[in-house]
Amino acid sequence: MPWKETRVPEQRSMFVTLCRTGCYSKSELCYALNISRPTGDKWLARYDPADRGWPEDRPRAPERHPNATPEEVVAEILALRDAHPRWGPRKLRAYLADHFPDTRWPADSTLGHLLQVAGRIPRRPRVPRPAAWPSAQLTVPLAPNDVWYADLKGWFRLGNGQRCDPITFSDGYSRYLLACHAACCPTAADLRAVSIELFRRYGLPAVIRTDNGAPFATTAPGGLSRESVWWIKLGIRPERIQPGRPQQNGSHERMHGTLKLEVWPQADLPAQQQELDRFQQEYNTVRPHEGIGQRPPARLYLPSPRPFPETVPPVIYPLTMQVRQVRHDGMIKWRGRHLFVSECLIGEPVGLAPVDDRLWVLYFAHLPLAVLDDATGQWLPRKQARQHLRTVAAHATGAGPPAHPRHLPPRTLPEKDS
Numbered sequence: 001m002p003w004k005e006t007r008v009p010e011q012r013s014m015f016v017t018l019c020r021t022g023c024y025s026k027s028e029l030c031y032a033l034n035i036s037r038p039t040g041d042k043w044l045a046r047y048d049p050a051d052r053g054w055p056e057d058r059p060r061a062p063e064r065h066p067n068a069t070p071e072e073v074v075a076e077i078l079a080l081r082d083a084h085p086r087w088g089p090r091k092l093r094a095y096l097a098d099h100f101p102d103t104r105w106p107a108d109s110t111l112g113h114l115l116q117v118a119g120r121i122p123r124r125p126r127v128p129r130p131a132a133w134p135s136a137q138l139t140v141p142l143a144p145n146d147v148w149y150a151d152l153k154g155w156f157r158l159g160n161g162q163r164c165d166p167i168t169f170s171d172g173y174s175r176y177l178l179a180c181h182a183a184c185c186p187t188a189a190d191l192r193a194v195s196i197e198l199f200r201r202y203g204l205p206a207v208i209r210t211d212n213g214a215p216f217a218t219t220a221p222g223g224l225s226r227e228s229v230w231w232i233k234l235g236i237r238p239e240r241i242q243p244g245r246p247q248q249n250g251s252h253e254r255m256h257g258t259l260k261l262e263v264w265p266q267a268d269l270p271a272q273q274q275e276l277d278r279f280q281q282e283y284n285t286v287r288p289h290e291g292i293g294q295r296p297p298a299r300l301y302l303p304s305p306r307p308f309p310e311t312v313p314p315v316i317y318p319l320t321m322q323v324r325q326v327r328h329d330g331m332i333k334w335r336g337r338h339l340f341v342s343e344c345l346i347g348e349p350v351g352l353a354p355v356d357d358r359l360w361v362l363y364f365a366h367l368p369l370a371v372l373d374d375a376t377g378q379w380l381p382r383k384q385a386r387q388h389l390r391t392v393a394a395h396a397t398g399a400g401p402p403a404h405p406r407h408l409p410p411r412t413l414p415e416k417d418s
Helices: 008-021 026-033 037-046 071-083 089-099 108-117 188-202 226-233 246-262 269-285 382-393
Strands: 147-152 167-171 177-181 207-210 237-240 322-325 331-334 337-340 349-354 359-364 367-373
Touching: 008 026, 008 037, 026 037, 071 089, 071 108, 089 108, 147 246, 167 188, 167 246, 177 188, 177 269, 188 226, 207 246, 226 237, 246 269, 322 331, 367 382
Parallel strands: 147 207, 207 237
Antiparallel strands: 147 167, 167 177, 322 349, 331 337, 349 359, 359 367
8 A cells, every 4th residue: 555645735734724623732733744833833824715825835936136137238138139130149248248338238148038038039949950061171261351152042032023133242251241232033244243343342352162053153174154264364263062061151151041031022123232232231230240259240351452453364374284275166176186175165275284195184274174085085084084183183283373371370360440
């Protein structure tokens, strides 16, 4: 037979009921229930016939806390959250501490709890994140303009039914949003116009990283497009992420997520561009960024010291290479044969460097594109040529952009004077 369990609220109710009958003394009841006389007196004082829940345990949390956040501070936090509904606790605290340094603001965790209590942050289930893909083969930005990110945000419909697909550029080191241009079905000409405007305003970067889609890349040798060919001639090295690995362009994709939440479709393209300009101004000068120490990107970004040349310099190859001009049909003439290279290189010079007595590597500027088997007069398949291209990739001709200082130790730049 199991022991009978009695809860403390039941003991309180039993003690007060039996004590009020007058049949038992207080000492007898305290002895029977194994409680002290002060405890019995406290239960009697707590008894309230109008409150049916009086026997239950009372909350042990203090009604007042000396370190509680003042109401005026909470009101300021909630007002800023209402003005920026997409800002989290860290960005809110960084902004408030920067603009009101004399006020003692609560910690990030406390601020997040205040937002949850006020109903500003809904509770969401925790979703496990996949491990990030290693990106050691990609350039690590150590200073502004080391790496620019370029992408298309993803199209959506405007109020008039027109399609809008923004073209975006950002700096990888400072997270500075360089361009956010509203375009309808962007083409290579739209990308060229946006690039020229950026280069004239901010100078030339060392690397531009994109995905593998048009108009940034094609299925041509080396993934070249007309835009990447133009970038190489300007001394910019195009860099592409691995297919299906958007996390290698993570900060730019994160900016796209913020843009999607902050900017809503407008009536037409001019109105949409005005909204994108507003977002760009706030993103660069107001919004704190966690990746750069909760500072706005405008405090770290500096224009490039490499100016944009209005006349594109020619591509020069060393004397050890055989130079051929790509004809109007995308072919070159090699020892009596016509070999197709790419339509993206029409009118451009390419160089061929010998590997051994049989194999030649095709270059455009510093970039190896394909491997030619001189005995058969055919380009090697990609799988067979890949090993040769990896071997010769470390022996660039030096005709392309200057070597990127990826092996230098990281340095911290001072904030730009306002």
